[in-house]
Amino acid sequence: xxxxxxxxxxxxxxxxxxxxxSGHEVAVIEREPERYQVLTEHLGIIALxxxxxxxxxxxxxxVARADAVVALTGVDATNLVIxxxxxxxxxxxxxxxxxxxxxxEPIFEELGVDVVVNxxxxxxxxxxxxxxxxxxxxxMALRQPGRELVCVSVPxxxxxxxxxxxxxQLPPESxxxxxxxxxxxxxxxxxxxxxxxxxxxxxTSAGDEQLLYDILTGV
Amino acid sequence: MRVLVYGCGELASGAVRELAGDGRSQxxxxxxxxxxxxxxxxxxxxxxxxxxxxxxxxxxxxxGISQMDVFLAxxxxxxxxxxxAQIAETMFRIPKVVCHVENPQLQVLYASQGLNVLSxxxxxxxxxxxxxxxx
Numbered sequence: 001x002x003x004x005x006x007x008x009x010x011x012x013x014x015x016x017x018x019x020x021x022s023g024h025e026v027a028v029i030e031r032e033p034e035r036y037q038v039l040t041e042h043l044g045i046i047a048l049x050x051x052x053x054x055x056x057x058x059x060x061x062x063v064a065r066a067d068a069v070v071a072l073t074g075v076d077a078t079n080l081v082i083x084x085x086x087x088x089x090x091x092x093x094x095x096x097x098x099x100x101x102x103x104x105e106p107i108f109e110e111l112g113v114d115v116v117v118n119x120x121x122x123x124x125x126x127x128x129x130x131x132x133x134x135x136x137x138x139x140m141a142l143r144q145p146g147r148e149l150v151c152v153s154v155p156x157x158x159x160x161x162x163x164x165x166x167x168x169q170l171p172p173e174s175x176x177x178x179x180x181x182x183x184x185x186x187x188x189x190x191x192x193x194x195x196x197x198x199x200x201x202x203x204t205s206a207g208d209e210q211l212l213y214d215i216l217t218g219v
Numbered sequence: 220m221r222v223l224v225y226g227c228g229e230l231a232s233g234a235v236r237e238l239a240g241d242g243r244s245q246x247x248x249x250x251x252x253x254x255x256x257x258x259x260x261x262x263x264x265x266x267x268x269x270x271x272x273x274x275x276x277x278x279x280x281x282x283g284i285s286q287m288d289v290f291l292a293x294x295x296x297x298x299x300x301x302x303x304a305q306i307a308e309t310m311f312r313i314p315k316v317v318c319h320v321e322n323p324q325l326q327v328l329y330a331s332q333g334l335n336v337l338s339x340x341x342x343x344x345x346x347x348x349x350x351x352x353x354x
Contacts, residue, residue, distance in 0.1 A: 053298065054324075055324055055328075075298065076302070077296070077298035077299045077301065077302040078298045080298070080301070080302050080305075081297075081298045081301055081302075081325070084301075084328075084329075084332075085325075085328060088328055088331070088332060089328065101274050101275070101276070103274065103276040103277070104276070107276070107305075107306055107309075107310055110309055110310065111305055111309060145276065145280075145310050145311075146280075
């Protein structure tokens, strides 16, 4: 496959190396002349010197025949504009970017970027999965601004253990969407009783996260 | 009319003064230059919010974006304007969104996608050509 990577600082550099090593064709667009020189002369990367948010530079990089364009300039707004230029002008199959501000993830998806990597989210997920005793985990950000999907494990002795799910008073815009008992997922219909170690998948908003957590785990 | 202006450079500040001056608009301005914002917030009917970090979304909420009738993306950064205008239009469904970009190419491209994008450089280039030809 043919990848065009816009912006070749650290992430772009390691990504282009990894893609080349797995047999893909890679071209890089880099704006800084010094960086460009290092890439082409010392690291043997095929690079083009120029502004990757310029249609003409993208054209010269062969974006029209690329399988994917990866925008890694380090500036969220610029990355969005690059992905959109590529889509509007070249009909490249896939656009990919990494966002810095986690709140931009659902926005960029809504605005048509095919793959949005949210590394704060990835790091947070890995951190939560790797550090025991973290009963609330962030699963994903939803498209609606500020809304998110979280997973809460019910600790033994929590106040809600033994109660029916429809008796649990949640914040106004939080909902339990799925209940997982001993690895078995089911819809949280009213009669289901909450037991210790149940995993509750809930939709909530960032502002209500703590309140939801307190309700589901409080003793 | 409630208007949210994104940016506080020459163009944005001019728009804020103009809109506040007609007495019919409540103007909120979002910008990252403290002194400029202070000057603007002294104008009657103008509320200023300082953007201190690059987390646009939070500041939009703080500025009460969902109650706005009009959103004007007039900062000096084309890419920030395009992002801000699309957030206002797509995520907050502001009825009237206007975006300014310097780069005429971007103006043509985004206008073709239905965004309300203006570029004064397009007009200036026409004026320059006209001035040269009329010599």
